[in-house]
Amino acid sequence: MIRKLLSRVFKLPERRPKPKVFPFTQHGVRRESISPAALKITSRLQEAGFAAFVVGGAVRDLLLGQHPKDFDVATNATPEQVHHLFRRSRIIGRRFRIVHVMVGAETIEVTTFRGGDDTVTDSEGRILNDNVFGSQEEDARRRDFTVNALFYNPSDETIVDYHHGVRDVHARKLAMIGNPVQRYREDPVRMLRAVRLAAKLELRIDEPTRKPIAELASLLQNVPAARLFDEMLKMLFSGQAYQCVRMLRQEGLHQGIFPLLDVIAEESAGADFIRLALENTDRRIREDKPVSVGFLLATLLWGQVQREWTRRMDFGDKPIPALFDAMAAAERIQDDQLAIPRRFATTMREIWALQPRFDNRDGSRPYRLLEQPRFRAGYDFLALRAAVGEVPQALVDWWTAFQEGDEAQRQALIAAARHSSEARTGAKKRRRRKKKPNGQGQPMDDGE
Missing domain, CATH: 3.30.460.10 (Beta Polymerase, domain 2)
Structure with missing residues (x-):
């Protein structure tokens, strides 16, 4: 020096x-x-x-x-x-x-x-x-x-x-060239890169390289959103996405940087859903299979969409309008944090919009849904929801059989779904019928 x-x-x-x-x-x-x-x-x-x-x-x-x-x-x-x-x-x-x-x-x-x-x-x-x-x-x-x-x-x-x-x-050590504090100030994204490489390659971050990260994490707030989005994609498709996100939390790089990933470490159904999605993505990458950016982003943001969807329906909104309003709200939040390109945002919306349509299994509706360009992505998303208990596994099994069945089998599946729906509807109607006493103290039906 x-x-x-x-x-x-x-x-x-x-x-x-x-x-x-x-x-x-x-x-x-x-x-x-x-x-x-x-x-x-x-x-x-x-x-x-x-x-x-x-x-x-x-x-x-x-x-x-x-x-x-x-x-x-x-x-x-x-x-x-x-x-x-x-x-x-x-x-x-x-x-x-x-x-x-x-x-x-x-x-x-x-x-x-x-x-x-x-x-x-x-x-x-x-x-x-x-x-x-x-x-x-x-x-x-x-x-x-x-x-x-x-x-x-x-x-x-x-x-x-x-x-x-x-x-x-x-x-198996990851060490910065030169003074780590100076190098992080030169380019704050190096902090994210350190976490990604350490997780992906199973390297230990050298203590002088690791120590300044928590203190300098706020520098990432000045990095353009588009660059942060690119770095996030590298993490998510590193083949060690779940470990990357865990290390982000350990090094204090999640809050205010990638807040949509923070739920992963929480003990909740939403965390299980994201963890399962990341592990599936890691497995597909290791097996050299194709992966979808839009699909994975849809899983990461689904917790926000679902909470807002439920809240709006609790206030009396109908399910479909409530879902679309919830989707728009979630996208507005992310626009302030990440620059998600339009092509990925479109895929997310299409996957989310398909979810309530899987409940409609009557008449020609299953056939029309099967023809949707995003059907397979929507179906895979439904399967993830079932894996964490968000929807019945029987619903996924029905759609699996419908895809694979011939015409006779499909008609039988539609008939069985209709019968099951009518049985549930009838049970609800019967439970709503009440007895009222007549003038002589004898009960009589509502309709009399």
């Missing part, structure tokens, strides 16, 4: 840290573990005289024995030079330009080494001058955690490590 201050005053050259270079014999990651597209891009860049490495999360995951979903490349070539080398590529971004290179069905993100002056900040500590290119060393320093600042060279199967990232991976 003293040398750094003196170098600014007296223009002394700063001491440049030497990276540690790990050969294959020390890390065990073969080039065959890298995606063919990333291999082709790094080879092409190196043949053209540039430095090129697979970088960040992909290297970290390979060291942890996991298969990365994405392979990013870092290079000292400028975006224009990268674009010139690859015909199927495009430069994107305004503040800091990167290149998307398409190889077959894969798209690889190629980024020029990033630099910048981390001494020029605003009142909250956010860096103002980071939209510049730099050296590999500067690029490593600008990254958030040590385990994300690793560079893998496929040509010789070495890993370049400036910040002891390999050591921390083996220790």
Whole structure:
């Protein structure tokens, strides 16, 4: 630190840290573990005289024995030079330009080494001058955690490590590069990222990295809602969503940030419903099955909708208008907290609106409901409600049989549902009939 201050005053050259270079014999990651597209891009860049490495999360995951979903490349070539080398590529971004290179069905993100002056900040500590290119060393320093600042060279199967990232991976430790307080002030979303990576990868957050989080959590209130929404999606689709949310509470990052998730830790039916939805999502992601953003958001907000729906019906509103008013109220609340894109909000509303229609199993109504584009999502939502006792399991079983049955079986199911409904209605009517005494003290029916 003293040398750094003196170098600014007296223009002394700063001491440049030497990276540690790990050969294959020390890390065990073969080039065959890298995606063919990333291999082709790094080879092409190196043949053209540039430095090129697979970088960040992909290297970290390979060291942890996991298969990365994405392979990013870092290079000292400028975006224009990268674009010139690859015909199927495009430069994107305004503040800091990167290149998307398409190889077959894969798209690889190629980024020029990033630099910048981390001494020029605003009142909250956010860096103002980071939209510049730099050296590999500067690029490593600008990254958030040590385990994300690793560079893998496929040509010789070495890993370049400036910040002891390999050591921390083996220790299963998540540690911030530099001063954690300063780095969180530069970008408060790093606090959320620390929780997500620790939960997803089963890492222990280093104590100096963890300690400032609760104190600085309020900085997240100044982060744009759209960016918070994107980070929330990364958590929910990390494959460890339930653990992510639990860690958010443990680190004091839930209140005022993602309040709709706070109910998960409460001992209530609503908490069970959300927990079950998150666990189902985690399982589908681990099994590499498709997941729906709109469906999961519908489960997270259903508690708000249901409470308002019940309240309005208790005041005498009819069920369907009460439901639509409750849906609108829940969306208004979230508009102040999260920037939910319209396409996801539409899916949520359609799933919620289908729920009372599952009770109508007479005549042609089941057939019409079956033709609805969101029927399957609505049915899956109904099954979750049944799993926590919110609706009868028999109702879900009926719709399961109706979907799978032939025409004769469907007609029989409709008839059975009608008979059951008539039996219940008749019982209610009979219970409402009262006896009144006549003038001679003998009872008589209401209708006489």
